[in-house]
Amino acid sequence: MREEGVTTQELRDYRPEQKTWQGRLTFIMAASGSAVGLGNLWKFPYVAGENGGGAFVLVYLACIIFFGIPLLMAEIGIGRSTRKNAYGAFSILAEKTGASKYWRSVGGLAICTSFLILSFYIVVAGWCLYYFYITATGYFNVPSHSLDKNLTGRTFETLLASPTILIISSIAFLGMTYAIVTSGVVKGIEKAINWLMPSMMLILAALIGYSATIGNFDAAVEFLFKPDFSKLTFDSAIIALGHSFFTLSLASASMITYGSYMPGKASIPKTAFAVAGIDTLVALTAGLAIFPLVFQHGLEPGAGPGLMFISLPLIFNDIPYGQLFGSAFFFMMFIAALTSGISLMEPTVAWLEQRFNWTRKKSAALTAFSLWLVSLGTVFSLNIWNSPAFFGKNLFDALDYLTANVFMTLGALATAIFCGYCLKTNQLKLLFGEESLAIPAFRATMKYLVPLFILALALTSI
Numbered sequence: 001m002r003e004e005g006v007t008t009q010e011l012r013d014y015r016p017e018q019k020t021w022q023g024r025l026t027f028i029m030a031a032s033g034s035a036v037g038l039g040n041l042w043k044f045p046y047v048a049g050e051n052g053g054g055a056f057v058l059v060y061l062a063c064i065i066f067f068g069i070p071l072l073m074a075e076i077g078i079g080r081s082t083r084k085n086a087y088g089a090f091s092i093l094a095e096k097t098g099a100s101k102y103w104r105s106v107g108g109l110a111i112c113t114s115f116l117i118l119s120f121y122i123v124v125a126g127w128c129l130y131y132f133y134i135t136a137t138g139y140f141n142v143p144s145h146s147l148d149k150n151l152t153g154r155t156f157e158t159l160l161a162s163p164t165i166l167i168i169s170s171i172a173f174l175g176m177t178y179a180i181v182t183s184g185v186v187k188g189i190e191k192a193i194n195w196l197m198p199s200m201m202l203i204l205a206a207l208i209g210y211s212a213t214i215g216n217f218d219a220a221v222e223f224l225f226k227p228d229f230s231k232l233t234f235d236s237a238i239i240a241l242g243h244s245f246f247t248l249s250l251a252s253a254s255m256i257t258y259g260s261y262m263p264g265k266a267s268i269p270k271t272a273f274a275v276a277g278i279d280t281l282v283a284l285t286a287g288l289a290i291f292p293l294v295f296q297h298g299l300e301p302g303a304g305p306g307l308m309f310i311s312l313p314l315i316f317n318d319i320p321y322g323q324l325f326g327s328a329f330f331f332m333m334f335i336a337a338l339t340s341g342i343s344l345m346e347p348t349v350a351w352l353e354q355r356f357n358w359t360r361k362k363s364a365a366l367t368a369f370s371l372w373l374v375s376l377g378t379v380f381s382l383n384i385w386n387s388p389a390f391f392g393k394n395l396f397d398a399l400d401y402l403t404a405n406v407f408m409t410l411g412a413l414a415t416a417i418f419c420g421y422c423l424k425t426n427q428l429k430l431l432f433g434e435e436s437l438a439i440p441a442f443r444a445t446m447k448y449l450v451p452l453f454i455l456a457l458a459l460t461s462i
């Protein structure tokens, strides 16, 4: 039976006392693990490179501060105050505030977004695993090859052309993600995150130290931090906004679901600032680990998606300990992808568990199997089905565009409108504390700033 905005089943399952993580630090690590991923290590450097460096970085930082952090607070708060998956959370809040029950479709869309992102994320994460393997086993250590772009270009093309390698590497990544998620929120995710996040940070710190010592660090700093506004286009502003949502894992149910496991006492604003701070720091640090080498070796910073997989391997043979540097680099990308992959699988698993009362094992197994099936679409769109059948894009590019640009923007817009217009002040106090002065500022951001900015960008881009 269905009541206003929520099923009786969901009301019965509503468990504010649901198990939470041990402390605020675990939540920060898990949420930063979700935020820090291929978006930071792979996408940010090449997107910044393609869009002229410093000026783009500035717009990106503004998007994080004005839109990303408030939305992050909202999503964590929506999860924590309901202790439900994204669909259930919107159902309950709509019911409590007397808003239309259809607001729950925003939660539904967010769960679909996380599922679709993961279906291609596992393929790209598979590339990292494959590159880790070939770099560690000395493939790029060909004595005669020095800056032989043909070799590294061909290696990447061969990988994309081979469904077998793509399927094996993505299954390996999916299998690890599944193994962690199926073991549970505390025994699986919390335990894994407590190991993975510190390891990733250590590797990143070592890489940047190394890169600063042997590369052209000054050129990298100038490129990333000295804005040249003549290079900034309207398109770059849209890309910066979309990327700020993607990198903070917004509008894709991950932060709502993780928020539902957040301890009751931790401060949401402080936590959101910490997560966004770590995420931004890692993105900039990744740039500072890569660009010194890129400039030192006269490579093109705007090389696009191939920057990591074609340009970077060119220098492994030329720098001291290149094999070690290269394998550590791809291993770090793999860890970052894994902590994000977990957070992309959890929303669907939590929804299946809570909505249908299934066990975690059954929910995780079904999610992993369907993900694998859908991921075949991405795999084949890189080779045997590579046709621009979807508005001039192949399936992989179309999925990437649909999720990161359309679904996430719509989801963020809807979440802002819901928080700005439907949530009552009492509910905002749950987020910010009784006397917080942040409530009016938060309300105004959600009501006017985010919707107007997104609408203006959308209209101008049309």
Ligand code: PFF
Residues within 6 Å of the ligand: 034, 035, 036, 037, 038, 039, 040, 114, 117, 246, 247, 248, 249, 250, 252, 253, 254, 255, 340, 341, 343, 344
């Ligand atoms: N934030 C991740 C990255 O930067 O790679 C990607 C991501 C994870 C997007 C989780 C969305 C999400 F829900």
